[in-house]
Amino acid sequence: MPLYHDQLNREVNLPALPKRIISVVPSQTELLFYLGLDKGVVGITKFCIHPADKFKSTTKIGGTKQLDIDKIKSLKPDLIIANKEENERGQLEELMQYFPVWISDIYDLPGALDMITRVGELVGRKTKAATLTDTITQNFSQLKPAPSPLRVAYFIWRKPYMVAGPNTFIDKMLQKCGWVNAFDLQRYPEIDADMLRDAMPDIILLSSEPYPFKEKHLAELSALVPSATVKLVDGEMFSWYGSRLLQAPAYFNALMAELI
Known part of the structure; x- marks a missing residue:
């Protein structure tokens, strides 16, 4: 059984490549669709507005801090992708009793790049995630800081x-x-x-x-x-x-x- 660790260093067991994914964080939802999980994402929050066409067509499961637990259960996900800060701990702990929950914990750019890499591995898009992190890193190298520390x-x-x-x-x-x-x-x-x-x-x-x-x-x-x-x-x-x-x-x- 494949064993992964989330950014809280929790073990997350996935018996197979996830085919029914729920994302409860807008930026991570956008990432999943960017990685090509068009059919794999079965549930998102009402704040997951990007990409617009996917927002319209994907089942909503409440807000980031007010998840509809019953609706999530009805969708029978084999992976839920969440975030320590953006989601409520109690709700995530309840969901952990039924489904694998992978939680990010991000405070800086290296943490974001690490999240992208790990999510890519979770969902079988390792190569595309690596290309994405390389491009983001290259783009940030073009950032020119302000000349004075305002x-x-x-x-x-x-x-x-x-x-x-x-x-x-x-x-x-x-x-x-x-x-x-x-x-x-x-x-x-x-x-x-x-x-x-x-x-x-x-x-x-x-x-x-x-x-x-x-x-x-x-x-x-x-x-x-x-x-x-x-x-x-x-x-x-x-x-x-x-x-x-x-x-x-x-x-x-x-x-x-x-x-x-």
Whole structure:
């Protein structure tokens, strides 16, 4: 029986190549379809919006943190691919009683590349996964960090305000751009207007997800820190750690050029 380890170093037994896969993480769902698992993916979350045609045609099994356990059971998967941060531990532990569950745990680019490699092995797409990781690595070698280490506040939520702090994948992407996180509070802290002003960011980035910041929010943040440049950004480029990483370096280069 093939024995695999996930990124939590848990043993995951797969008696055969999985033919019925459920993915409960949007970026990993996109990766599976990129690897050619068109018929193998039988269930995804309501947030797994890419690719659009697959989103429309694939069975939805709830949200990333509110999985429909009964529907998942009815689909009889032989593999569930999840993530430590994006999914609820209790729900994953319940699913482990019935199905093999492989869990990723990603905080930086090497971790993302490792996930892609391991998932490729799990689903019988080792060669294509290797080509993907090589291309992502090459694309990131073309990334040109900002000439000066500007302080950046990266917003992920409103009411209350929440930002991405250190020890997150987003923070590592900011570092790849040559920027310094304006906050040294771990993970995703809540902040208020005074904390934002005290952090003295040069740039405030408003992410498109999980909170859908829009143009109307630019003035709100500009009023709090008039000296900062405030810009909307594509959150998928900063936080999706699957095949979306192919596009991230070019996006970062273009963004930095705009902010110079």
